[in-house]
Amino acid sequence: MGNAVVTLRIMPTSPDVELALLEKKSLAAVKVFNHGKDTKVEIQPIAFGLKAVIITFVMDENQGNPDAISETVAKIEGVNSAEITDVRRAIG
Helix, strand or coil, X not given: CCEEEEEEEEEECCCCCCHHHHHHHHHHHHHHHCCCCCEEXXXXXXXXXXXXXXXXXXXXXXXXXCHHHHHHHHCCCCEEEEEEEEEEEECC
């Protein structure tokens, strides 16, 4: 098996949530899940001052379904929802 590139969208509970702290906690959970493989973080404006944290990371396909990480991140304080928005097989 190979690697998969996964995109996780994290929505905060409100625009008042400190995104830097939310990003730090979420990224730590992702790095435990994917064993420190490549990750990329970006902040995406949504509407009315609300911004989402987008984490794109590489995981081993042998780990199976990436839904476990979205469930873990969804339990972090200040997170309204965490959703896997894209999974692609990495080639090369």
